[in-house]
Amino acid sequence: xxxxxxxxxxxxxxxxxxxxxxxxxxxxxxxxxxxxxxxxxxxxxxxxxxxxxxxxxxxxxxxxxxxxxxxxxxxxxxxxxxxxxxxxxxxxxxxxxxxxxxxxxxxxxxxxxxxxxxxxxxxxxxxxxxxxxxxxxxxxxxxxxxxxxxxxxxxxxxxxxxxxxxxxxxxxxxxxxxxxxxxxxxxxxxxxxxxxxxxxxxxxxxxxxxxxxxxxxxxxxxxxxxxxxxxxxxxxxxxxxxxxxxxxxxxxxxxxxxxxxxxxxxxxxxxxxxxxxxxxxxxxxxxxxxxxxxxxxxxxxxxxxxxxxxxxxxxxxxxxxxxxxxxxxxxxxxxxxxxxxx
Numbered sequence: 306x307x308x309x310x311x312x313x314x315x316x317x318x319x320x321x322x323x324x325x326x327x328x329x330x331x332x333x334x335x336x337x338x339x340x341x342x343x344x345x346x347x348x349x350x351x352x353x354x355x356x357x358x359x360x361x362x363x364x365x366x367x368x369x370x371x372x373x374x375x376x377x378x379x380x381x382x383x384x385x386x387x388x389x390x391x392x393x394x395x396x397x398x399x400x401x402x403x404x405x406x407x408x409x410x411x412x413x414x415x416x417x418x419x420x421x422x423x424x425x426x427x428x429x430x431x432x433x434x435x436x437x438x439x440x441x442x443x444x445x446x447x448x449x450x451x452x453x454x455x456x457x458x459x460x461x462x463x464x465x466x467x468x469x470x471x472x473x474x475x476x477x478x479x480x481x482x483x484x485x486x487x488x489x490x491x492x493x494x495x496x497x498x499x500x501x502x503x504x505x506x507x508x509x510x511x512x513x514x515x516x517x518x519x520x521x522x523x524x525x526x527x528x529x530x531x532x533x534x535x536x537x538x539x540x541x542x543x544x545x546x547x548x549x550x551x552x553x554x555x556x557x558x559x560x561x562x563x564x565x566x567x568x569x570x571x572x573x574x575x576x577x578x579x580x581x582x583x584x585x586x587x588x589x590x591x592x593x594x595x596x597x598x599x600x601x602x603x604x605x606x607x608x609x610x611x612x613x614x615x616x617x618x619x620x621x622x623x624x625x626x627x628x629x630x631x632x633x634x635x636x637x638x639x640x641x642x643x644x645x646x647x
Contacts, residue, residue: 323370349525363388394466398478404451436464456487572596581626
């Protein structure tokens with residue numbers, strides 16, 4: 306069920322959007338409506354069409370059909386920069402700024418201030434400081450952006466968007482590389498943007514975050530918009546069911562993160578790793594995996610998750626530590642050894 310607000314009140318209105326690649330539909334009648342000053346979630350499984358819809362909106366792709374209205378006027382741009390100048394800014398999961406240039410340069414890039422034909426650095430530094438101070442961020446804007454952590458770089462990206470007088474800020478998986486404290490800071494900024502009348506399109510797979518910061522949600526599946534509703538009107542199981550295209554009862558009958566798991570089918574220890582080390586990226590890692598168990602590695606970028614998996618698979622050479630597979634010593638020299646061991 307798609308609940309559509311009054312069209313006259315909309316900031317963004319995308320209807321019946323069509324996009325094909327080599328004849329294969331990526332979007333088939335997709336829709337998205339965003340109100341002024343709201344935080345709107347856009348969710349769906351990988352391949353549902355979320356990124357394609359955003360790229361159509363921001364001029365990265367040209368749509369094959371459908372209508373887009375922004376601020377009640379037909380909207381079509383030929384590039385993300387043109388979209389930014391027109392009031393729609395996107396902050397990508399991989400921050401697309403210039404780490405070797407200063408914070409000021411990143412915020413003012415493309416709209417530099419000049420005085421008597423020369424760059425007016427004093428004015429630009431002042432503007433960068435002013436924009437960041439709106440989010441209680443006080444840093445040396447003359448320093449290279451790469452000197453700061455990911456959370457601060459995201460704040461710089463948001464300040465840059467506000468510098469372009471954005472009315473809609475798109476955040477693509479903005480919390481994927483942040484710890485809990487940094488997520489809290491980001492959410493405070495999102496709420497401040499909302500209070501100032503700026504809309505935020507929030508793309509995330511973390512459902513708990515949606516209920517904490519979002520007002521409404523649009524759910525996509527296989528290039529279609531399958532549901533749009535207020536967050537207060539839809540539960541987590543309903544969200545998951547809509548993304549998967551299944552009945553809530555079917556989803557509720559399977560193990561999910563929202564209920565207790567049946568651990569009776571989990572067997573004895575199949576694989577063990579003790580004190581694994583390989584250079585600076587993996588140091589003294591210990592874990593085990595049981596039969597029938599789904600184990601996961603969690604951590605920020607650079608924590609060593611991928612590097613640990615490569616050691617287990619034999620793609621990288623182990624420097625220290627022990628591994629066993631089915632209680633036998635396991636030391637793969639290459640990936641083929643890991644495959645042969647099961």
